[in-house]
Amino acid sequence: MPHLELKNVGLTYEGKMGNVVALSDVNLTVDPGEFVALLGPSGCGKTTLLMLIAGLLKRSQGEVMIAGKTVRGPGPDRSVVFQEAGLLPWRSVVRNVEFGLEMRPRGQRQDLRARALHYVEMVGLRAFANHHPGQLSGGMKQRVNLARALVANPELLLMDEPFAALDAQTRDMMAVELLSIWERDKKTVIFVTHSLEEAVFLSDRVVVMSRRPGRIKEVVPIDLPRPRDYDTRATAQFAEYRGYLWSLIKAEAEAAEEESLTVAGSNSA
Template identity: 55%
Template sequence: MSHIEYRHLSVTYRRPKTDEAFLAIDRISLAVERGSFVAVVGSSGCGKSTLLLAAAGLVAPASGSVAIGGAPVSGPGTEAAARSAMVFQDASLLPWRTVLGNVRFGLEMRRWSRDDLTERALRYIHMVGLADFADYHPHQLSGGMRQRVNIARALAVEPEVLLMDEPFGALDAQTREVMGNELLRLWERDRKTALFVTHDIDEAIFLADKVVVMGRDPGCIKDVLTVDLPRPRTPDVLDSAAFVALRRRLRESLAEDMAALRLVTEVA
């Protein structure tokens, strides 16, 4: 059985001014295997974040369902929702808490027993390379370091599933590459099921076993690429013929959507 299972999931939102309901994602079905790394790409507004939020129980299905480990995710407090942890693009850290305090916070929220909170938090802070910064505050850290704290906070609750919504989106290209490498090393240790949104094609291929290409209006799945590059992967793989071929295929898949979008703008 797959670990995350989207079944004909549709989500609707209301337009801010008119209050008119619209379909953000339309009958998406997707099965994510346990221990696999799945990247999600697609143009802005196609529903990538919505897809992740639904798995975390933070948006409710209009129809269809999401299940984790066979249990339906039906709200943020449900057991199935507690099986995942989310990492957002903007380091959503509490500015008045230290690195340790922020990682501990994730555990406090999940009502972990008090005794080993600090020890556990420190273990994950160490794992993301911030052992020397445990008593720093977020404003004293670089963007990359803040995202490491976010990742440590998510890992510390020891979720079955990691949901990452453009976690490196706000970082410069170089830091982004370093972080991608680090994430891969962490992931290769215990292979948590991962759903990772990015707009960076190379990042998607480099990290993932599968790349899901979403289309828009309404959000849907257009294509799924299997990335059969050997692991562990190192940045050398970016120059391999197999990587270049996948990159071309992914570009084409995304370009169709862009072309459709241009057409709409031209006609309008």
Template identity: 45%
Template sequence: MNIRSTPTLKVDQITFCYPGGATVFRDFSFHARDGEFVVLLGPSGCGKSTLLNLLAGFTQPEQGSIRVRGEKTYPENAALGYVFQQPQLFGWLSALENVRFGLRMRNQGDKKAQRALARQYLARVGLDHAADSLPHQMSGGMQQRVSLARALALEPSVLLMDEPFAALDAITRGDMNEETLRLWSALGQTTVFITHDIDEAVFLADRVIVLNRAPGGIHSELTIDLPRPRSNLETRQLPAFTAYRNELLKRISDVMQQSPTH
């Protein structure tokens, strides 16, 4: 994956408060370059999911700006794809129709073209055989693959992923991490991935941004210079992997010692 220097996603001095006055972010800035895989890492309660909702345009900052390729973000922005913590599938729709749903909402092509594209992305996540299956007929890992295919079918410039594998067992989670990197390498989207799992952050990222406790800011950044492609069997055994993990453990420990009003 070639990462160019141009920021695809730019967050500039945003401030956001919850109703009632609690400040979540104050003068917060960061960027993600074209084709970069950025992981936002932090403990529970530091505003990670709130930040992703801001990036997606579901909520708006009180101050500052968030732009994708220079354009302000909003929920219908075709440049954005979103994978939630839970699969968020429609129980009465097949896997194919769940993937097609986003294309329908954005009026991308006719029904035939939508179904062809949906089938293509189901195949990319290894579920072409399950196109007619309903969500209750699929495992949690399969459901999250459908959710990933639905986001990728929109062919976004930026893919936002909000702890999408947190509810999966360790083996399935490892498989999904590998699958995510395979798709990222093939498709080239700038990806912003939220997690509180340090091993997951090291395995996936080009760059890890460690978040402070609220009101949030950036505690530090760490470039992950591990060879790609990465695999669970080999990458996690590298001495450098252990070194990066230990460094991030130290940084998260420092964050946890902060007062909430730091």
């Protein structure tokens, strides 16, 4: 059975300024343990799609199913990693990670501290377990964010540009780390990114979206051998995938940029 099924999914935001059709006719099936990247220009509905899967937004059309059941709200089987780490500044690293378990019913909260520490260690922050977010670098905060999502042991990990705020080197390191966690725990991952390299490096398939309304333009399988490491990025095959993805999103990205320049221009006028 597929882990995730999207059938003719559509979402329209209704507002005072009019309606925005954010997603239309989205169809996608994701197998258990698959790593899928969502790639597309700003405003194509990537975050919206992730929120629908998380159960934090309600679809306007179609069906979102997880393990054969219709999604009706958030659940402990799914964790979301947002772009902003959103840590609680008054809590230490380990207590921020514990927060990932505190939403659970009381009966499922045994060994809170031990489980939190296990994930703190996994993301390489054991020496910082008792530090507070204000004492951490951006990359370290993002690791805490990842640990907080993993501690709940979700089957489905939904990640919205989790590494966007990081410098290029830390970002590459986090990607390698994420893959090793994924390979060990075999979770299903939906990973939103604007980076072509990140999409190719991480994924089994890249879902390329187009906008107005947000739709799936093409699904590109990435047949690079695993495990992948830094050398993977230097192969000709990697460059080929990257080039192909760029050819798919180039026109969209340019249109989006032109539009935002036009809007910016009309605002300043």
